[in-house]
Amino acid sequence: MSDATPILEVNDLASGYGAARVLFDIDFSMGVEAVAVLGRNGMGKTTLCNTIMGLVPAIGGSVKLGGTELTGKKTHQIAALGIGYVPQGRRLFPSLTVDEHLQMLVKGTKGHRWTKDAVYELFPRLTERRKVSGAALSGGEQQMLAIGRALMLNAPLIIMDEPSEGLAPAIVDQLIDTCHKLVREGHAILLVEQNITVATAVADRQLIMVSGRIEAEVDATDLMNDTDAQRRYLGVDSL
Amino acid sequence: MQWIALVAGWSVAAIFAAWVLVFANGTPAEPLVSQPGDFVKVLLNALTIAGLYFIVASGFTLIFGLMRVVNLAHGSFFLLGGYIALEFQKLMVGKSRNILGDDVGVFDWVIPLLLAAMIAGILGLIMQQVFLRWFQGQDMRETMITIAISVILADMMVSWFGGIGVDIQWPGLIDRAITVSGVRYSVSRLFMLGVAIVVGVALWAWLQKTRTGMVIRAGVDDTSMVQALGINVQLVFALAFFVGSALAGMGGVMGGSFAGLAAGVDGQWLLNSIIVVIVGGLGSLKGALAGSLLLGVVTAFAPSYLPAGFTNYSIIFTFVLLGAVLAWRPYGLFGTPE
Numbered sequence: 001m002s003d004a005t006p007i008l009e010v011n012d013l014a015s016g017y018g019a020a021r022v023l024f025d026i027d028f029s030m031g032v033e034a035v036a037v038l039g040r041n042g043m044g045k046t047t048l049c050n051t052i053m054g055l056v057p058a059i060g061g062s063v064k065l066g067g068t069e070l071t072g073k074k075t076h077q078i079a080a081l082g083i084g085y086v087p088q089g090r091r092l093f094p095s096l097t098v099d100e101h102l103q104m105l106v107k108g109t110k111g112h113r114w115t116k117d118a119v120y121e122l123f124p125r126l127t128e129r130r131k132v133s134g135a136a137l138s139g140g141e142q143q144m145l146a147i148g149r150a151l152m153l154n155a156p157l158i159i160m161d162e163p164s165e166g167l168a169p170a171i172v173d174q175l176i177d178t179c180h181k182l183v184r185e186g187h188a189i190l191l192v193e194q195n196i197t198v199a200t201a202v203a204d205r206q207l208i209m210v211s212g213r214i215e216a217e218v219d220a221t222d223l224m225n226d227t228d229a230q231r232r233y234l235g236v237d238s239l
Numbered sequence: 240m241q242w243i244a245l246v247a248g249w250s251v252a253a254i255f256a257a258w259v260l261v262f263a264n265g266t267p268a269e270p271l272v273s274q275p276g277d278f279v280k281v282l283l284n285a286l287t288i289a290g291l292y293f294i295v296a297s298g299f300t301l302i303f304g305l306m307r308v309v310n311l312a313h314g315s316f317f318l319l320g321g322y323i324a325l326e327f328q329k330l331m332v333g334k335s336r337n338i339l340g341d342d343v344g345v346f347d348w349v350i351p352l353l354l355a356a357m358i359a360g361i362l363g364l365i366m367q368q369v370f371l372r373w374f375q376g377q378d379m380r381e382t383m384i385t386i387a388i389s390v391i392l393a394d395m396m397v398s399w400f401g402g403i404g405v406d407i408q409w410p411g412l413i414d415r416a417i418t419v420s421g422v423r424y425s426v427s428r429l430f431m432l433g434v435a436i437v438v439g440v441a442l443w444a445w446l447q448k449t450r451t452g453m454v455i456r457a458g459v460d461d462t463s464m465v466q467a468l469g470i471n472v473q474l475v476f477a478l479a480f481f482v483g484s485a486l487a488g489m490g491g492v493m494g495g496s497f498a499g500l501a502a503g504v505d506g507q508w509l510l511n512s513i514i515v516v517i518v519g520g521l522g523s524l525k526g527a528l529a530g531s532l533l534l535g536v537v538t539a540f541a542p543s544y545l546p547a548g549f550t551n552y553s554i555i556f557t558f559v560l561l562g563a564v565l566a567w568r569p570y571g572l573f574g575t576p577e
Contacts, residue, residue, distance in 0.1 A: 053467050079469035091464045093457040104453035105468060153469055 002187035005067060006031055007157050007188045008052075012061035013071075015051040021059065022047045023212045032156075034179060035188040036149045036220075037201035040235055045192045047090055048209070050159045053085055054078045065157065084150030088161040088192075091136035092149075099130040101145055105152035112154040113185065119148035122178070140171035147178065155160075157188045163200045176201045196234060200224050208233045244567050252561075259544055267550065268543040276422045281543045286430040289535025290435030291493055294506055296515035297442055298486030302363075304522030305459050306368050308371055308480070309365075309378050312386040312488050314509030314567055316394040320488025321495030321504075325407045327351035332408075340414035347409040348496070356489040363484020364477055372473070404501035407492060414526045416479045431493055438486070443524055445482075459522065477544040509532050514557060518564045520574025529572050533560055547556065 006029035011061045013026040024042045028035070039045050050056040052063050054075040063070040070078050077086060093101060102116045109115045123144040129137060137145060143163055150158055160179075164172045172195075179189055179202045193199040199206060200220040208216045211234060223229060259278065263270040268277040295317055302310045327334050328351045332342045341454030366388060374380040384512065408414070413426045446452035458465045458472045465472045486509075490498070515534055518524025536558050570576055 055463055055467065056505055065359050074471075075463065075466040076471045079467050080246050085467045087464065091461055093460040094359040096453060098335065101457075104457060109452060135434045149296070149468065152417075 003174075006064075006082045006136035007066055008190065009064040010061070012052060013058055013063060014049075014060040015047060015056050015058045017056065018173065021212070023051060026127070026214055028214060028217070030188055030190065030205070032183070032186055032188050033050075034183050034191060035205045035207060036203035037190065037207045037209055037214075038194070038196060038199045038234065040194055044162055044195070044212040045209055046052075047212075049085070049087070049159055049192055051118045052078075052159065053083065071099070074208045077135055079155075082153070082155040082157060084153045084158040084187075085148045085157040086143075086150045086158065086160040088144040088165065092137070092142055092145060093199070094133060094135035096134055096139070098126055098134060098145055099133055101134055102148050102152055105149065109152055109154060114151040114154050116152070119151055122151075122181075123148055132213060139166050140168065140174070143167060143171070143175060151182075156186075158182060159190045161192045162194065163191070164193065169217055172198060187225070194234075196223070196230065254540035259381040259540070263544050265546050266295045266544045267547055273450070277543070278512045279422050280424060281539050282576045283424055285535040285544075287535075288539060289293075289491060289531040290432040291497065292534055293346070293435045293527060293531035294438050294493065294510055294514050295487055295490035296512040296519075296531055297438065298490070299512035300488070300516050300519070300522060300524065301442075302483035304516055304520075304527075305455065306476055306479060307376070307378075307459075308367070309381040309385065310371075310483075311509060312366065312389040312392065313484075313503035313512055314507070315389040315396075316359045316363055316453060316487035317491035317508045318396060318500060318505040319362070319392060319562070320355040320491030321407060321500040322396060322491075323358050323488070324351035324355035324492040325400075325495060325500065328407060329355050338408045339410060342413035343408045343410045343414075345410045345412055350493045351407070352489060356485040360481040360485030360492070361489020363487070364481045366484075367477060367480040384459075389509070393502065393505055396505075400500075402502050403494060404499045405495075406499045407495040409496050419486050426524065427497065431497060434493065439488075439524070439528060446524065451475060451478065480571060514561055517571055518561060520568075520571030521573075523573040526571055526573035533564075 010026050011030040014021065014023055016022040026048060034190055037048060046159075047056060051058050052070065054070065054073055058071040065078075065081055065083065067083055067170055070144075073081075093133070096104070099116075105122070106116055120130075125141055126144055126148060127143060134142070134145060137200050145162070147163070149157075164176055167175065174200060179191065185190055189202070191199060200223060204220050206218050206220055206223050207214050208218060215233060216229075218229065259337045266428035268274060271278040271394065295313075299310070302308050302313065307423070328338065328343070331347045331350065332338050334342060366385075370384050370388070371381055373383070376505055386449075409427045413430045416423045416425050418424075436544055454472070454475045458475060462472055466495050488506060490508070494500075511534065517526055517530075518533055519528070519530030534557065537556045541556040542550045545553055554564055564572065569576070
């Protein structure tokens with residue numbers, strides 16, 4: 001699936017917190033497609049996101065975005081190079097209204113695909129709530145805003161960390177639709193999930209993460225049909 | 240418990256009102272019914288001094304309240320700003336002593352004010368970039384560093400500008416009094432209130448309506464998330480530090496014109512700012528406004544409406560205010576729990 005020049009290329013990436021190493025030899029690359037990183041709690045999925053974003057320094061290896069090395073760069077430089085980040089737990093700003101979340105990122109969006117209006121068009125629900133504080137939104141609305149905020153960077157790559165966490169099933173379906181739409185629009189999506197249904201619905205390629213390593217790469221349909229693998233990698237008994 | 244606080248609050252207000260209205264015989268101002276003119280003057284004193292409190296404390300609430308940098312050198316930038324403006328005024332007027340209102344045109348005051356605010360802002364920015372940037376969130380280190388800087392600056396200012404109190408001269412245009420229906424009042428004090436209103440509106444608009452203001456508020460909520468959205472938050476915080484210190488310097492010019500500059504004034508204004516921000520609540524512009532007004536009312540009314548002979552104790556009421564507000568709302572009037 002990967003193009004000749006991958007959007008994201010991760011080689012031998014290692015990182016951790018102080019003396020505690022969390023990630024080992026992470027290797028993968030992706031083009032304009034959705035790729036899921038699937039694993040149980042505590043396997044290093046969020047650390048992988050934080051390391052790519054420069055929020056946790058890499059100990060070794062490299063991360064390249066469209067050929068540009070990211071390790072060693074500051075977080076704001078990495079994001080500006082072209083990564084829209086949707087963090088675990090949304091991390092909206094309680095002091096800002098919905099509209100202000102988008103307004104603060106409006107600079108440079110003119111003439112690009114994602115402007116404030118385009119985000120409101122994608123999530124009409126947010127238009128109705130534009131004057132409301134980010135903290136007063138429902139879980140689904142919060143997720144829409146977190147995604148919309150990331151889109152405002154007009155980045156080729158979107159990283160989503162556990163976006164389905166705490167959402168009602170109907171809202172999760174909308175989230176899956178949104179991901180499909182974004183891939184059709186030409187975004188690459190790196191989706192980090194522990195929910196196998198969401199991960200397989202969004203992406204064909206499933207990177208299975210166990211104890212800070214990518215243990216295997218499997219195809220979504222294969223994984224869905226292989227309950228053995230599900231139990232082995234993810235500890236899920238059934239769907 | 241809420242109604243007890245309400246009853247207590249209204250009782251205190253009612254007793255205060257009754258005292259000022261009819262019972263305040265033998266005080267410097269006399270009761271309102273017999274000396275209404277004095278009441279108006281004291282009220283105007285309260286409002287105008289509140290204006291100056293607000294200018295200085297709004298800078299403090301930007302740095303300490305919003306960015307949570309413990310900047311105990313805020314008063315030093317106040318005093319330094321005042322001295323710098325005085326030096327520029329001497330240069331512009333061409334006299335080094337006995338400057339009178341007639342010597343000072345509007346620009347001989349406004350340009351020193353702008354230069355002093357600018358220099359105080361730049362010095363604050365340098366302090367933040369050189370010393371404080373590395374210790375974000377480490378209150379104890381910030382405290383020690385800024386105390387050290389304020390002590391050094393205090394000594395340097397005595398050696399540079401002398402230990403004797405000096406005044407910045409208001410421009411002649413506003414250095415006079417007007418009389419409205421029998422009440423004479425100083426134009427320069429009213430001007431101070433006007434400047435405070437302009438500063439307040441401008442700051443509010445900056446924080447609420449501009450993208451920079453939104454980034455500052457977002458950065459206070461979650462610094463690393465703002466960075467993950469491609470924004471260099473350090474740049475924005477540096478700007479906020481500049482503005483906060485410039486406001487201290489600007490306050491120093493107004494305070495130096497209104498009450499004079501002397502060694503020790505720096506500590507006094509640091510204390511004023513801390514009281515305003517604690518009473519109003521950390522990081523809230525509305526809180527800084529409310530805190531300034533309350534402190535202004537207390538500092539203007541206590542010395543005028545305490546019985547003559549007891550006016551020396553008026554400073555105590557500042558702490559009564561602080562204690563009462565903290566007992567009622569431990570996070571300040573507009574503060575929110577962490």
